[in-house]
Amino acid sequence: MKIDSKGNIIVGTTAVLIMALLLVCIFVVSTINYIEHENIDSASNDNFRYIVEDYAKNLEVIERDSIAEVTQKAFDGWPIFDSEKEIKKKLEKHLAERNIEYEKKYDVKITSEALSVENTDSPWYLLFKVKLNIEKDGESYSDIVEKQVPVEGLRDPLPIAKLTVASGILTYDDTYHYGTALSGYMVLHHFDSPESYIEATAPLTIRKCPYDPYIHHGDPGVMKDCLDNGYFHESADGSCYLCRLEGNGKCPHYGFEVFIQPHTPLKNESLSCSDHVVFADHYNGQKLDGDGYSLILDNAHRKKYGLITDETD
C-alpha cells in the first residue's frame, strides 16, 4: 500500500510538472507568434505612412514648378487668361507622372486632383489644395493636402504680360529694361510726359523687402539699397502673383508693389512710379531726387515709404 501510494505520488507529480511545462510552452509559442504578427503589421503601417508622407512632402516642389511653367509661358509671349486654371493644368500633368512613378516604385494605387490655387493673406504665398487618395494592400489614405507655396524667387510676369513681348521690353541682368516700351504705352494712353519713362528699369525677380515697416525707407541709404536690390513690397493696391500672370496691374487681392525707376534728368510731372499706378491706377507724381536715386512719386507713396520730408517740389 505504502509503495503503491508513493508510486502514485511520483506519477502524479510528474504529470503535473509535464502539464505545467506544456502550458509554459504554449504560452511562449503564442506570445512569440503574437509579437511577430504585431511587428509585421506595424512595419507595413510604417511603410504606408512613409509613402503618404513622402508623396505629400514632394507636392510643394511640383506645385512651384507649375507656377514657374505658367510664368515661362507668359515670357514666351502667350496671353494667360485664367492663371489658376493654367497652373492647375500643369500641376495635373506633374501629378499624373508622379502617380505612375509611385505606383511602380511602391505598388500603390494613387488618384489625385488639383482642386485650387488661391491667394492667401500674404502675397508671398499661394495656397494649393490637392485631393489625394492612396491605397495599398487594403490600407488607404484620403485627404485634401494644402500647401503654402512661396512665389519669392520667381520672375514678375506683370510687365511682359501687360505690354507684351512685341513692345520691345527686354530682360537681362535680373532687370526689366523698358527701352521705349513703357513710353510707347503712355503715348498710346495719353499720359503726361511719356519721355520720363524712356529707358526705365524695374526688378525682374520677386524678392521681399526687408525694410519693414516701410516707413524706414526714409532712413539714410535705405531707399537706395532697396532700389539697388530690386525689392518688392506688400500693397493692397498692387496686384497679386496670379493676376500679374494675366497682365492685371491691379486686383481685389492683397498684392505687391515695385518701383519702376525712371532714369531721366527731366522734372516733368508724370505717372507715379509704383507699378500699380503705371499699369492701372494712372495718377501723377513728382520727381524725387534722393541720395543716389531718382523716382517719380505721389504724396501717398512718399508717406508710405517715409520720404515725405525729402519732398522738394
Ligand SMILES: [Zn+2]
Ligand atoms: Zn523696400
Ligand SMILES: [Zn+2]
Ligand atoms: Zn489678384
